[in-house]
Amino acid sequence: MSDTEHEMATQSELDGPVVEPTESAVKLDGLRVGFVGKLGGVTKREAQQLIREHGGTPVDPSREEADWIVIGADELPLADPETLLTADMREAAATGSLEIISETQLWQRLGEMDGDSPAKRLYTPAMLADLLQVPLATIRQWCRRKLIVPTKTVHRLPYFDFQEVATARQLAAMLAAGASAAMIERRLAELSRYLPEVERPLAQLPIIVEGQRWLLREGELLVEPSGQRRIDFDAIEKGNLAELAEDEAAGETLKFEQLPPPHELDPLEMLDFATSLEELGRMEEAADWYRAAMAAGGPQPEVCFQLAELLYRLGDTSAARERYYMAIEMDEDFVEARANLGCVLAETGQLELAVAAFEGALAFHPDYPDVHYHMARALDDLERLEEAERHWREFLELAPESPWADEARDRLGIIET
Incomplete structure (x- = not known):
């Protein structure tokens, strides 16, 4: 464990391995693909290289027209589209001349979710802890509680892919705001009761934390775990998450004191x-x-x-x-x-x-x-x-x-x- 508790190459080498498209991969055939926001598991250069390998043309969507715009996994859920998508992009998407997809959808279409693609790059718990600047023990807690799920396990060693990295970033942000793993787990259980068909709400749903409430975004509406819909954004109560976490912890302590011998x-x-x-x-x-x-x-x-x-x-x-x-x-x-x-x-x-x-x-x-x-x-x-x-x-x-x-x-x- 290092102090953080874990704790010249050619250009082609730096670009990462060349991955042959799988039989199930979509042929881009000259489609112009642009990226916005921070990608979850690859660098932008690696992503552009993969687009070229599949017959597409990477473009800068802020200056050039695109057929697809890919939103980086680290930007989702997209609480405010205007932060990443210009008015022209949103108008083009509304008319059908532009398709906006997530990073995960792109890799699925290109058949890059299997094999040794950079999109399938895996992180060990220690790497993930260092990447997010959280204690290694915290990563293990999240894993035990199934807040993050290993992509594979080798000799008891869990590995996490870029999708789990994006989920872990959300957890780290909640942790920094004062939420405990137990509190997060309870809130997710509430959301699961509202949407039982969703197996992993944090990874699959656009969750917004507003003070003591967890809300789902459905278009212009915010939905509480009970199913109640809200549209008056200014009326959303802004509580103090840190105080809530302390209350939660106090409740847990009380339970411990009541534990049988x-x-x-x-x-x-x-x-x-x-x-x-x-x-x-x-x-x-x-x-x-x-x-x-x-x-x-x-x-x-x-x-x-x-x-x-x-x-x-x-x-x-x-x-x-x-x-x-x-x-x-x-x-x-x-x-x-x-x-x-x-x-x-x-x-x-x-x-x-x-x-x-x-x-x-x-x-x-x-x-x-x-x-x-x-x-x-x-x-x-x-x-x-x-x-x-x-x-x-x-x-x-x-x-x-x-x-x-x-x-x-x-x-x-x-x-x-």
């Missing part, structure tokens, strides 16, 4: 309680409850890992190291436990042991970018520079848009143009 709880209930305590920042109590759950139900690799993460955050690196070891002993291909063990060993100056732990992780998951990154740093510290360089390059190949990629380029002397 430990001997009346089963191990799963103990784990739920431990997780809730951890989310409220009561970490020492949470650690005790994780231990109690394992004492009652037997140790499990996932629980050992959660406890190790918590102990690390408490500053008890020695105890965290032992719990990581225990998780690996119970599940030898638990690659994230191996990676985090290596990080703890490196942090405590045991670099040779750290390299061994990283080698173990790569033996099970050779394409784990985080491990190549941490391995490269450890090998640099050991002055095994040629070996380190190989891992820096491997890391860049696997995760060229990672928050840590600039560090790798600096180390390798790569100048991005």
Whole structure:
């Protein structure tokens, strides 16, 4: 874990890999495609390259006519169309001479949601935490509560695609406004009751947070979870989300005080309680409850890992190291436990042991970018520079848009143009 708690290339290389269109891909046949807003999973240059590969012509929609305008995933839901779309664009869309689509719709039409396309670039929890500047533990909480859903899991290591990155950005904004994960989950449950056919409201719906209310945008209307529609925007009450979060937390604390004695709880209930305590920042109590759950139900690799993460955050690196070891002993291909063990060993100056732990992780998951990154740093510290360089390059190949990629380029002397 680095301090943030994780914690010359040719132009064609910098543009990313060339992806052959799949059989199901739409042929653009000269269609002019423009992008507005921040893209969620690729750079604008990569997106323009993909348009060319599919036979289209990328254009600047602010200066040139376009057939399609793509709204970047990080801009959705689009609360105010005027912020991104000019009056001419909106008029053209109304007459049918221009089609406005989301970034996700574009990748689906081009058949880029499978394979190794940049649109399918994946982020590990540590990368996502660093990208959003939130604690790694927060990413894990969101994942446990299914607020974000891994695209795939390799040896217990979750990976998230650009759609989940966009969802996580929304969560991070709510978190910064004072909302807890539990509060967000409850609000989403309310919305789900109103729209039961929507499986993931935060990812699929244009949600607007107005003080203590969560509203859905339907054209010019705002809809409350109860189904009541509002049109008087000035009358929307602007509460203080931070105060609401404090009230929510106080309510949760009251529930904890009413909890039955430990001997009346089963191990799963103990784990739920431990997780809730951890989310409220009561970490020492949470650690005790994780231990109690394992004492009652037997140790499990996932629980050992959660406890190790918590102990690390408490500053008890020695105890965290032992719990990581225990998780690996119970599940030898638990690659994230191996990676985090290596990080703890490196942090405590045991670099040779750290390299061994990283080698173990790569033996099970050779394409784990985080491990190549941490391995490269450890090998640099050991002055095994040629070996380190190989891992820096491997890391860049696997995760060229990672928050840590600039560090790798600096180390390798790569100048991005």
